Amino acid sequence: MRLTSLADYAVVMMAAAARHGSGARLSAAMLAEETGVPLPTAQKLMGRLAGAGLLVSARGTGGGFELLRGAQEISLADIIEAVEGPIAMTACSETGRHDCQLEKNCQVKPHLSAVNGAVRGALQGVSLATLSQGAVK
């Protein structure tokens, strides 16, 4: 019931990126210095976020990343899913997975999807725009 550190870092970095506006070119090194996230880790995260379609990447000199959507269009759930994979409280919530030995006569499963939706809804309700409006120290 906790975010991984990587997801945590990703949120911080995306918020920093959003403060630069949606048209700005940002390098991993730049955001790393700005947020305090170690550079190699930042690179890894940016790549993963780009792979999920939240950022577009440009290689070579002067390259970097750019927000693909507006800050208002990106939710906390999007960022977390990009880094951690699909938000599913239990293994049986993931479609296509049927590893759970208890599944055949599990009395709880029918209710879990509702719980899942509630948690996911809470995360989707928070946009990146809200997060980036942090009280500037």
Added chain:
Amino acid sequence: MRLTSLADYAVVMMAAAARHGSGARLSAAMLAEETGVPLPTAQKLMGRLAGAGLLVSARGTGGGFELLRGAQEISLADIIEAVEGPIAMTACSETGRHDCQLEKNCQVKPHLSAVNGAVRGALQGVSLATLSQGAVK
């Protein structure tokens, strides 16, 4: 953004216990067979749930566990916290922890407590009574 297997098992076992009523004496072996959870794991979970105050334990022959509160009084959040520890999305949400190097000028932190509360609220809104009313196969 996922429960550990132990927490998952704990929910299933507590739901099974609730179906027996709040006054029933239940051994770990009994619930293990009923739910399909491996016995040693079930023992460990019952112990942890008892330590959190959700169950009372009785040792010796004919001993076992008993629900301390009614099923209506126990929420999903209670069970998860008993097994996984406090529900805190990020390390900085836990009181007394200040390990995060980004903390001093983190622009996101002020919003995270709100997110934390929303997720926790979603879990507290689901009572054990609801879960145990599973559609009987």
Added chain:
DNA sequence: GGCAATCGGAACGAACCAGTCCGATTAACA
């Protein structure tokens, strides 16, 4: 007083996460 049954804590193995490093690709410059 001995026996059986049950809880409680300690130890082991495996999987995942976090972090680091090096190669591939691209644009800018001479």
Added chain:
DNA sequence: TGTTAATCGGACTGGTTCGTTCCGATTGCC
């Protein structure tokens, strides 16, 4: 046009946590 420099992208290693199992401590029954 060749070279250089800067950046992304994927592969690898170490550490931590999770999950499981086993054995000892305690209690009630015969």
